[in-house]
Amino acid sequence: MKKALFFVFLCSVWLATPAKAQKFGYVDTEFIFSKMPEYQKALGEIDKFTDKWSKDIQDKYVELEKLQRAYQAEEILLTEDMKRERQRVLSDKEREARDYNNKVFGYQGLLFEKKKELMKAPMELVNRAIEKVSLQKKLDFMFDKASDFVMLYTNPKHDYTDYVMEELNLDTKPTAGNAPANKATTTKPK
Incomplete structure (x- = not known):
């Protein structure tokens, strides 16, 4: 009998507790x-570094190509020791160019680190604005429509992009060719 009463008591407490729906949104x-503008400036800086490093690598390969042509032109006049020395120099130059390329553009290379450094400030601004909007609108979850997380359908009433942009003092009007799908107007077929 006590177990039955305890069960009834638990059920009544559980039913009396209001269910709280979780609010979510996306940007x-x-x-x-x-x-x-901060993001665009960072992209410009990244492009400058990319161009400079690409030119440096290209210069290394151009130098290597010149040395290879010189070696091929003089090969028949060189002794075996001279040939080995020139081949060693060519091999060292090729390895140097390849190593520099990997150091710059390889996994977590200089370009990766520079991107991380330059994108930190704009990303922090956006993250703070998203957090502030989420707190103001009492959201439990905020998703990113542009992320790898696939959103098969989005109801525009849950889109908080404009609120975040207002928090950042950015123009909320989409530019031509830049309009996200949820911002575009649609007309009904006749």
Whole structure:
């Protein structure tokens, strides 16, 4: 009898507790970043570093190619010791160019580190704005439409991109060719 009463008591407590629905929303960070001058400036800086490092690597390969042509032109005049020395120099230069390429563009190379450094400030701004909007709107979850997380359908009423952009003092109007799908207007077929 006591077990039955305890069970009834637990059920009544459970039923009396109001169920709280979780609120969620999403933003399009790709669209937000496209409107941020800080992000555009960072992209420009990354492009400058990429171009400089690409030119440095290209110069190393041009130098290597010149040395190879010189070696091929003089090969028949060289002694075996001279040939081995030239081949060693060519091999060292090729390894140096390849190593520098890997150091710059390889996994977690200089370009990766520079991107991380330059993108930190714009990303922190956006993250703070998203957090502030989420707290203001009492959201439990905020998703990023531009992330790898696939969103097969999004109801525009849950789109908080404009609120985040207002928090960042950015223009909320989409530019031509830059409009996200949820911002585009649609007309009904006749």
